[in-house]
Amino acid sequence: MSTSERLIESTRELLWERGYVATSPKAIQQRAGAGQGSMYHHFTGKPELALAAISRTAQEMRAAGEEQLSAPGTAIERITRYLRRERDVLKGCPIGRLTQDPEIMADPTLRAPVEETFAWVRGRLAEVLAEGRARGELAATLDVATTAAAVVAVLQGGYVLARAAGSTAPFDQAITGVLGLLAGHATGQG
Amino acid sequence: MSTSERLIESTRELLWERGYVATSPKAIQQRAGAGQGSMYHHFTGKPELALAAISRTAQEMRAAGEEQLSAPGTAIERITRYLRRERDVLKGCPIGRLTQDPEIMADPTLRAPVEETFAWVRGRLAEVLAEGRARGELAATLDVATTAAAVVAVLQGGYVLARAAGSTAPFDQAITGVLGLLAGHATGQG
DNA sequence: GTCTATACAACGATAGAC
């Protein structure tokens, strides 16, 4: 792996573990096994490196989500697979956590991938729900946009609860809870 | 207001706006209108000051939640009032955001109030749901613990979505969404 | 109780040799 690649991957890990403000160029260099000068040769500074890292993570998250949500099955099955796929729950969401970082939010360039990722997930979930509704699998009265927002919110909030508790249990409970609520809107005719 | 009080209040604001890592003693002093020596006279350092600030915020959050959840009305009405009460949505949850701060999570003393606050909210919501179920207002099949976790998660996740979007709209949608899902489990006999 | 002075490490970046 090239030095440039190692720098980006190290930044991705550190942004996930510690966030932007708490990640220093020095820490990135050490994890990448690169020197000071090497990092500043490949990147203009911390913001440019962070943008490369965040863009890549956003891209991967979207690809992973698309994999679960475009798979065959009923809407509820696909959403269940999306919510229950293997996750590093206690590490939190690598994109969601960035919303708490003041310097990320203050920089439109760094914030854009975060904003786009959540807009995409909400839209994609709403599409899946709309398909289920159109097939008669879900109640005709179900509002797909607000339901999609609630589903993504449970995911993001589940991470918060898990980290607060120091346990994955609240995350699993929240997922089970929202799937139980959603089941009440299935027609049984999927 | 005493200097000590001003220091605690300034710390509360800064922890909310920027988090622990990104909040410096200097910034706290400036906002409080206090000098360097004055701060270190009243507190041993940043961690002790943060503990005072976090404890107070946790206490207030709990009191506010209790106010909505103990009010008269059906379970759904009380939870609706809790979820829809006025909030500084774009600032995020002052307690929830701390779960993303590496130094808060690494310090058991600072983390304890965060953990306790969410444990309390989940338990209290489960009680309200159990009351509604006992009264025949909610379906007997409803799992109160997982539903409570889902409701809190929607709240916390709603903040994340709103900050990512730079708009309160996704927060409101997520709340509307989960209340819509919950309505499907009402018996209509409350 | 509050102030100024001081200390020392870390941060984020630049300079210039190799």
Add this chain to the structure above:
DNA sequence: GTCTATCGTTGTATAGAC
């Protein structure tokens, strides 16, 4: 492309006068 040296600033805290 990578290294070491250097820089100015900020973070966090202590010392000691008033």
